[in-house]
Amino acid sequence: MLKKHLLPFAPLVGFAILPSAHAVEPYQDNRWYVAPFATFINSGGDRRASDGWGGGVGVGKIIDEHFNVELKGFYQGFGGSNGPWDLVGGSADLQYYLFRDKFSPYAVVGLGGMNTCASANCGIGFIGEAGVGASYEVNDHLLIRSDVRYRYNNNFNAQVQPGTDEFHDMTVNLGVVIPFGDKPKYAAKTDTRAAPAPFAVAPKPDCSTLDSDGDGVNDCLDKCPGTIKGAIVDAKGCAVRLILKGQHFKYDSAELSLNAKELLDGVAKDLIAFPQKNDIQVQGHASSEGSDSYNMKLSQRRAHAVVDYLKMKGVTNKLSAQGYGETQPIADNETEAGKAENRRVELIWIE
Missing domain, CATH: 3.30.1330.60 (OmpA-like domain)
Structure with a gap:
């Protein structure tokens, strides 16, 4: 069932990894940022639940031209025959950007924990996520960001859902990134090569x-x-x-x-x-x-x-x-x- 629901999002994944022109300047941006987002969750068949919505916020830092690190918290909720379901959790994410430009595709992995409640049954478990996405720079202080992720959830015998403690979900996140402070300006490289010696010009005859x-x-x-x-x-x-x-x-x-x-x-x-x-x-x-x-x-x-x-x-x-x-x-x-x-x-x- 999860595979069937993942198909409509395949074009988004493909779009996220399209090639683009590399920035020609050396990358110097290392700002902190806050990233609020909304989430659509496609619950796996093992939950016997419907799809739902949620949201959250992340706080992160740009490390270099390719890497961001980010801590995020979220809430997601949806119904079902044994619901309602409420998911509250957080993760530490590592994002790898293929390149930085106005449009910047990336891959992401995350590890964290999540408290899952189905009706009165609750349990705390482990989550691992992996996906792809892209950001689009509107200006120096605002980016639009979206990604698609597969999530693995193990509740360690909490018996939230009778018969299994492992769940497989897909999330689609859409939000913004708001960096703190001004974007560093790229200094032009100074050509330190010695200037060629001027040619000797013979004086023009009288x-x-x-x-x-x-x-x-x-x-x-x-x-x-x-x-x-x-x-x-x-x-x-x-x-x-x-x-x-x-x-x-x-x-x-x-x-x-x-x-x-x-x-x-x-x-x-x-x-x-x-x-x-x-x-x-x-x-x-x-x-x-x-x-x-x-x-x-x-x-x-x-x-x-x-x-x-x-x-x-x-x-x-x-x-x-x-x-x-x-x-x-x-x-x-x-x-x-x-x-x-x-x-x-x-x-x-x-x-």
Whole structure:
């Protein structure tokens, strides 16, 4: 019969042992408390009695993260064919909490004594209890608590119930826990590890002493970093003129030499990598050898050859070709060295 009555309370037992997140702080609460409770008792078939009600109060102390100890007293009463029954007793309980959190499941065992009266027959006996339960923290000063317990009672030949002195009951308790005093505050752990040594940070170079692209303008003032090597620049470090000297064309031809192509490959690469989006005029110049009109046409064709080659290499600046023949010498045409200087191509960045 007791087994049959225990079945409705199985979900409560299962709920009491559900896992929950462990508290992350070290547990420091060790307060005393008082715990009034109400009881439903399912009497065993050996009493030949009905179910009943009762209540009691416990006084306990929190020992550590897992254990409480508690002394409690109680009264329970119910009817029956040989009743009424009155149970008055007390026990010392040990509660083991799986963990402490807002919801805290626990197991409990208790030992004590109980005076049992059925009608006029009374006897004092031993009781032992075991069960499971859980508490729910409403706030720092109030918890709701419930447990389900099996109780063994032996009345030592008191003959309260003819035929047996052993009884098996189930109790369901519901009450509150009221701790005394304030709940201890959890102090944050202090990290005592030594702080890592700071990284040595190299001092930032003074930009006024740097000229990263070698154009003669320091990095603080240079608005066009990455200037093409050999270019003439303005005060802001932006290219305004690049003179290409040497044997860039075959004799009496506008066909670029291998040396010229290698040089123009570098120019194209720099123009793409560090775009200075001005229009660029490619100027062709000649020495005084040959007639003026011939030199004018030859310099124009050579300027066009340079423009076409740079476009083929991916330069996106607007490029234009202009031949000046022998009209703008930069050296003496009376010497071979001077004539070599005058045979040139210039790139002019147009504002």
